[in-house]
Amino acid sequence: MPERTLLITNDFPPRRGGIETFGYELAVRLARAGGVVVYTSHTAGAHGHDQRLPFPVVRDPEGTLLPTRRVARRSTGLLREHGCQRVVFGAAAPLGLLAAGLRAAGAREIVAITHGHEVWWARLPGTGALVRRIASEVDVLTYLGEFTRRELERAVPPGARSRMRRLVPGVDVDVFRPGLDGGPVRERYGLGDAPVVLCVARLVPRKGVDTLIRALTWVRVKVPDVRLLVVGEGPDGDRLRALAHWAGVADQVVFAGGHPHARLPEFYAAADVFAMPCRTRRGGLEPEGLGIVYLEAAASGLPVIAGASGGAPEAVRHGETGYVADGRNPREVADRLIALLADRGAAERMGRRGRAWMVRDWTWERTFQALEGALADGDVRGGRSSEL
Template sequence: MPPRTLLITNDFPPRRGGIETFCYELARRMPGAEGGGVVVYTSCTDGLEEAERDFDRRQPFPVVRDSSHMLLPTRRVAHRAAGLLERYGCERVLIGSAAPLGLLAGGLRDAGARRIIAMSHGHEVWWARVPGARLALRRIGEKVDVLTYLGDFTRDEIGRALRSTDRERMARLTPGVDPRAFTAGGDGTPVREKYGLGDGPVILCACRLVPRKGVDTLIRAMSWVRRWLPDARLVVVGQGPDERRLRELAAWTGVSDEVVFAGSHGHDEMPSFYAAANVFAMPCRTRKAGLEAEGLGIVYLEAAASGLPALVGSSGGAPDTVRHGETGFVVDGREPRSVANKLHRLLSAPDQAQAMGQRGREMVAKEWTWDLTAQRLEELFRAA
């Protein structure tokens, strides 16, 4: 029996999001997961209680839900995490988001954890820049065995908060894609029919609707795109606090008929949306004086695996997901006209777009799969 691992995270299905996908895909690929080789300690979500119970029952490993809606490094949570470590005989700990749950590391070490890895996803960047939070991040770096990063951007930003010896123990761990689930040539007809998209070109954006993602830039860009390609449509998948403003912006700019707000959809539904699209675009941008930046962006990888060229915003680590000019383009998420020009370039040259998409799929299959990520994580656990 391989060593058991305790995964502690606030981000776990059936909640939807990139970090949730990251944690789940790693959990189910851990050695011995089918026989309970991993135990998940996570929070509950208001309104999803029934869905959580159903999801948890279907997993081959134990999922322990806390009564709170957010795990924090409190004495109570630390005590329960230590109890789970002992109860299930876990020797290893994976902390789903380094900040703030990495502050549990010291107590878990005292409880018997032999190897502790804390994953960063990008929000730790602002921790590294804010004085009080910076000290907490420094402490996390001291207590864990490995603090992971997504790419050069997150490594450099987070590393500034750490001691030099702790920076040396940082390691890259990126998300991935299952190329068998996200594949080129899927059937997008049901999505096109449901939303009345017809046979025209479709631009897809999938994200949480918050200002950083740049959906407003896409809506403004549609003012130009529709002049060149009147039958083009923008499909926005996701929900969030910015939705009302975005709908009002679409009406104000006169593109309500060209923009479809499709709402939130499960991860298993997304391949059909990619199959219905010709281009993927999420022109994310850095905000709040650098405190709010994109860590990476799993959706860009899913789009590439689905054979779509991608427009990627020049924020944080997002550009790592595209080879500029080969699999898509890096764009300024504050420049609607520039984004529109790139969209027009791709939509008006389908052969070029298809070639870019094929290169993107080849890139993902070689460098960005969940199996490679799980293998890398296991290497980090065994490197003690």
């Protein structure tokens, strides 16, 4: 008999971002497989969004779910009310601290998904102890790739390391694909036939949009009509616009603002190269976990430039599907951009190889199969004692 899952997460649409996409895509597939109930935080505009979904979404009145007694009571109440046998935490820290109470309430399998922020949790003594507790109390703790696995193992107790499983985001290769019409986007933003470098990112320093703006001062020497199209919004927006004016490239940088995820394929279709040269900040405590946008760009047939931060290099095959560059070095990023924009044949070959890689290894179906495997592992271990 199919088992229903309680998905507990702060990262769910209509909020925008890679982790939000991850949560939504898993919820859709969990709903098809046996049923899902999503317990998430309050977000403006959520009511209309949630009404269109084919599964129940329960919104907490607070803007952020924390592992408080009130949230714990609500979580266990939802587990019992909806007859859920399985629990998935959309982000392990800090909500994974609810695991022990949910197990006592009847949860048989508990999986905690990690992204990027758990890396700095694992590195610091106080929060590292919380990661240790979460890893001990859940059945499976996931990791994105070798970088996040190594970092998490700083805090995960030896007995729980064998219960770690790789779970990466995916991409809908039927939605993000080559051959779409990018003309409307080019017309809307006055791009004409210019070579376009696209960056889709939240506007925060870690994403490296400022590096792209600085790199443009070199790129335009070789590719005079180049345009940088930036899709996203965030607290760094004003600084980035000022930087473009200071660098003398404001007329070649287009800030398109934020757009719903469903609108992104047309932006990829309008581009020639995708670049997000992210960099690690705050003394190593703020790396990039992976980057769904790299997967979407590759699936769309674009060559990709990723920053050498955290797990981002794992989303690109350097020299085959794109390049990994130092997000702190505008000249290095510029050289990679010039190489791709100047040799369209090489760029197209990289794009084709990236597309083939996405279709083979990075679909949401493969991601969901991995989650189902993790839940099956949890079923074997369900009800075991914690390893503190």
